[in-house]
Amino acid sequence: MIASTRNAETLQVGSTLPVMTQSFTIADLVAYGAATWDWHRMHYDQEFARARKFPNVMVDGQCYGAVMAKHALAWAGPRAFVRRLKFRMLAMTFAGDSLQAEAEVAEVRDEPAHAVVVLASRLKNGAKLTAEGTIELRMPK
Amino acid sequence: MALLTDELKRWIGREAHYPAHEELGRASIRYFALALDDANPLYVDDAYARQAGYPSLIAPPTLVVETCQYAHRRPDETGYIGHEWHLPVQGCRLIRAGNDYEFFRPVLPDDRISVTWTLEDIAERPSSRGGTQLFVRSVARYRDDKGDLVAINRETIVLQPLEPNA
Numbered sequence: 001m002i003a004s005t006r007n008a009e010t011l012q013v014g015s016t017l018p019v020m021t022q023s024f025t026i027a028d029l030v031a032y033g034a035a036t037w038d039w040h041r042m043h044y045d046q047e048f049a050r051a052r053k054f055p056n057v058m059v060d061g062q063c064y065g066a067v068m069a070k071h072a073l074a075w076a077g078p079r080a081f082v083r084r085l086k087f088r089m090l091a092m093t094f095a096g097d098s099l100q101a102e103a104e105v106a107e108v109r110d111e112p113a114h115a116v117v118v119l120a121s122r123l124k125n126g127a128k129l130t131a132e133g134t135i136e137l138r139m140p141k
Numbered sequence: 142m143a144l145l146t147d148e149l150k151r152w153i154g155r156e157a158h159y160p161a162h163e164e165l166g167r168a169s170i171r172y173f174a175l176a177l178d179d180a181n182p183l184y185v186d187d188a189y190a191r192q193a194g195y196p197s198l199i200a201p202p203t204l205v206v207e208t209c210q211y212a213h214r215r216p217d218e219t220g221y222i223g224h225e226w227h228l229p230v231q232g233c234r235l236i237r238a239g240n241d242y243e244f245f246r247p248v249l250p251d252d253r254i255s256v257t258w259t260l261e262d263i264a265e266r267p268s269s270r271g272g273t274q275l276f277v278r279s280v281a282r283y284r285d286d287k288g289d290l291v292a293i294n295r296e297t298i299v300l301q302p303l304e305p306n307a
Contacts, residue, residue: 034172037210065242066207070181078181078193081247082244
């Protein structure tokens with residue numbers, strides 16, 4: 001049995017997704033860097049980061065998009081497809097930090113072959129807004 | 142002092158092409174899902190993915206636009222191997238501003254993805270720190286071995302002078 005996919009017709013604009021937490025240890029940063037073939041020292045070499053006046057090694061900003069997509073798809077289900085993901089980076093994240101992914105349904109619309117659900121998504125580091133974006137999901141009808 | 146020199150303007154429109162070296166591969170997909178602590182079975186279980194309507198397991202959507210797997214060079218002094226323009230700009234730090242991704246179909250382990258980067262625009266705008274900074278807009282187009290687009294990545298980076306250029 002596969003997980004169910006949300007029915008766009010039943011979704012209300014403004015309804016929120018469950019909050020998801022993503023933590024970043026140095027091991028997580030190394031794993032992400034290796035998985036994306038990105039060996040930039042900023043993500044694992046503390047001496048390199050501190051020489052550039054950063055408090056610790058830094059999460060790759062592109063990882064914010066991966067976290068937003070993971071959050072959206074865990075909620076939407078296996079037949080949902082991310083058609084567009086647009087995000088702005090507002091703050092840096094360092095090893096030892098955790099991000100909370102929040103999102104709500106911003107728009108639901110009908111297209112001939114499928115439904116489209118637009119989520120307004122945010123990543124927060126405690127009270128600090130770290131990234132914000134929109135995710136356009138194509139959903140089966 | 143203007144940051145956007147005539148030399149820099151000549152970079153607008155440049156392209157860099159990275160041909161595919163191999164299929165994306167199941168190992169790359171499972172590795173990425175593990176790194177993100179993503180337990181979605183679509184990324185590791187062919188039978189599950191087929192039940193959901195896909196031809197095989199699929200890649201997490203942003204893998205194709207985040208990976209430097211297309212690159213084939215030794216790390217530079219920073220360790221990086223992915224695409225960089227190496228613009229002739231001195232005394233600036235690079236800050237990622239944002240990305241805008243479009244996806245046209247799920248990416249599969251057997252896909253061979255080539256990438257073409259284009260430098261679309263460089264603009265000089267006032268900085269909230271005083272002085273100005275450069276906004277560099279690039280677009281990467283990801284194509285399969287039939288030449289069909291699978292994803293587009295529009296990326297903006299900011300080159301910010303370490304000392305405001307007033």
